[in-house]
Amino acid sequence: MDKNYINKALNKANNTLEKSKCTLRKFSLVSIVRLVTLVILFFFTSILCRSQEFQFLNVFLEGQIYDHAIEELEIEPLLAELFTHDVRMYRASYEMPFQGSQINVSGAIFTPLSSNPQDEFPIVVFNHGTTFVRTSVPSFNDEITNMGYLLSSLGFIVLMPDYVGLGESQIMHPYCHAQSESECGWNLVKAFVDSFSEFEIHTNGNLFITGYSQGGHVAMAMAMNDMPESIEEDLNLIAVAPLSGPYDMSGVQLPMTFQEISYSNPAYLFYILKGWNSVYGNIYEEFSEICNEPYASIIESMLDGFHSAEEINAECPEELIDLFPENLIQEVLSNPDHIIMQHASDNDVYNWVPTMPVHMRYCTQDEEVFYQNALSASSWMIENGAEDIIAYNVGDANHNDCALSAITNSMLWFYSLNSSGITSVEEDVFIQGSECLIYDLYGRVVYEGHVEQIQKLNGIFIIKYSPMSKPKKIFISN
Known part of the structure; x- marks a missing residue:
């Protein structure tokens, strides 16, 4: 680089610094006090507003969403015509109760844009599936691959919680812990309703809840619990569509898993046990009590929010008996009072009587979340007096291949139920x-x-x- 150029740049910097010093000297004491006061006010206002904050992240146009649906997701062109809105994305940072205190969590918000400022839109809470990596969550993906854009382009305000221990939350994720899942979802809904004015959008008050895989468990957990009282007059829960979720942890998911020689995703099992232990504290003291060495030392350290399920599974042997102590497997299968099965029962989300339509969807070749979860849930609900409870067989696909069909079907169902407020039709x-x-x-x-x-x-x-x-x-x- 030319030496004269460097000298000129240094001289210019010195001159700027001297001018800045002169300007500072001209500040009156009153001006300095006012400046300091503004800084202090800004600081404390930021603290006061931290209960919920919203950050704009991205926007995609209707045409971009349509092209993505056709080219990448291979959605039928006729159905892709339903994607008629540009969509904005925001990250929400908000508070929720957890284990006796308030913690900060995050989620994504997607809002459809309309040329008519009087348009009113329904709200759908879409709960995502299992992720082990803390940043592999809705609010940390602002690209068009985020399902939120697609769903919102249909004409829905879409809310997607990241969950406790994921996204901005830095604690252990309590995987399939129904209470925290419900609280996380409902508090995102509340944060949004309390801040309508920030989004310049109107809602017709219709609320729908869905989710896939773990998200199906979350959807059912939210629906079985009441929404916050402060928003009861603003929203009406119209329908719920849990998709391929482990609703019956104690009667289906864990027993069917442990009675097999192997399981397609053993990382899930350790995720459950470590997550529940982080909440209840009485499943084990040492990880080696629930996992055989040398795998215990390897796997526990990988449940840190940075390693994926694929990475963890790669360290696991083929047969469950090589991973888990044999007596633990037998206890889970034969003793409903075993501490693991007690907590499984605590986190069952099927044994309640819905007052709204609940339409579950499943695939019969699901190797990760057994479809019998949906059959067990629907049977229990119907036998106990619930109406409009259906478990749909979407086909013979595996867990991953089932997702798009199940999600699309449920959203079209919501679409058909939401006849009021769709002024774009x-x-x-x-x-x-x-x-x-x-x-x-x-x-x-x-x-x-x-x-x-x-x-x-x-x-x-x-x-x-x-x-x-x-x-x-x-x-x-x-």
Whole structure:
């Protein structure tokens, strides 16, 4: 680099510094006091507002979301026409109660944009699946791969909690701990409702809850607990769609896991036990009590929020009997009073009687979360008087392949239930004298023929006038 250039730069810096010194000397005592006062006020205001803060992260346009749905997720073009909103993403930082004190947690918020400032949108809480890496959570992924953009582009305000011990929370994640899952979800809803004005958006008060895998467990945990009293007049829980979740930990998930020779994801088992021990403190004193050496020393240190399930599984032997003490396996299978099974029962989320529709979805080849969880839950609820409880078989896919179909189906169900407030849907707009095809929200043809002779339909549908025309959403009320 040229030496003269460096000297000129240094001289310029010195001159700037001297001017700054002169400016500081001209400050009156009153000005300095005012400046210090403002700094102090800002500091304390920041502390007072830390109970909930929102940070804008990103925005994606309707066309980008549509392209991602078609090209990357391979969603049918007809259904992709439902993605009609640009979407903003925010990170929420908020407080929740946990083990007798208040802790800071985080989550993601997605809001659809509309050209009509009077549009009112429903809210959906989408709870994510299992992650071992603390930053592999919704609020730390602002790219278009985040499911929140897709769901929000349908016309939903989407709230996605990160969970205790993940995201901004630095403690051990209490995996499948129903109480903290519920508290984390409901307090995100409350933080959002308390701060409507910051988002310049309106809601119609309709609330839906869903989630996949661990998120299915969270969805059920939230639904079985009451929403905070302070928002009861603002929201109405319309329906719940738990997806491929371990609802029956004590009767299905743990017994079916330990009765097999091997399990597809042994890291999950240690995640549960270490997570529950961090809350209850009475499962073990030393990790080697629940895990054979040399694996105990390796695996415990990897449950640190930085290692993935794949990395942990790679350290595990094929057979469970090589991982777990044989007497522990037998106790879990035969003794319902064993401390692990007691805590499993504490975290069952199926044994309650819903007053709202609960439609579960599962796949029969799920090797991680056994589909019998959904059958057990639906049977118990129906036998105890609940109505509109359904466990849908989405197909014979495995756990990962089941996800998109289950999520899409549940969101379309929510879409159809939310007939009020969707002002972006055209109402009874038909081109007279034309022929048309009308599809339901599952892509099935429900009418074909002249619009004048349309059969009686009620709800939200997709209409298409010709092979080359663009499908439109319509709300039909006959």
